[in-house]
Amino acid sequence: MTTQTLDLTFAALADPTRRAILSMLLEDDMAVTDVAEPFDMSLAAISKHLGILAAAGLIAQEKRGRVKWCKLEPDALRAASIWMQSFGQFEAVNLDAFEAFLAHELSSKSIDD
Amino acid sequence: MTTQTLDLTFAALADPTRRAILSMLLEDDMAVTDVAEPFDMSLAAISKHLGILAAAGLIAQEKRGRVKWCKLEPDALRAASIWMQSFGQFEAVNLDAFEAFLAHELSSKSIDD
DNA sequence: GTGATCGTCAACCATTTGGTTGAATATGCG
């Protein structure tokens, strides 16, 4: 994780529209038009958001025919998550405590909004 | 974690100066002036950065006398980290795979820059 | 009290961000 990668990743995650998009892509790969459908926003705006997510490596885009498919890239999120944990003060690697904490959190999580 | 909290947290983390500040506070609690010292930037600018970090809950500030002490609030980072992990596709809670991955990452990590 | 130190406030500035619209570029379909 370079500084610039962290810049892009966190900036990308700071926008609720983009987080919602990630949440959608967690379910399934989607075309740009389909990503845009639930939002009250132009297709061009969504296209820009997808570009930002792709630049941060959070999604990958692959054009097949005239449709551009978007899929989540979990590794990028995982890497950023790791970076954050280094601040969470699991001193060396206190995974037992972390495991308990994570299990508790996940049992009552809501992905977004 | 509300949507707005995530906005503030990730926006705060998106700036390299603010991440460097967090990194410094990982070592020790510090006064505003001391936080500012290594940066080539006005005290007012650093004061703003600290305000943003505090608004996101990433640090706490306590005024004692004329000096305002800043300390890391690891819980906020931990919570955001948890949010990110939900996208990392450890399907239910694949902690074994995660543990291996984390151990590997930490063995070669650099906190910032 | 006087003066230095700690930190914030207010006004300002340049740049970035998140959105719009309309035109343009592919690609698929009949």
Add this chain to the structure above:
DNA sequence: CGCATATTCAACCAAATGGTTGACGATCAC
């Protein structure tokens, strides 16, 4: 070919961001 669909590009705009400077309010030290 001719038209509809999928996506991006370019120009533009308002608002937010990250920085500056100078004045200001507290607090401590003599």
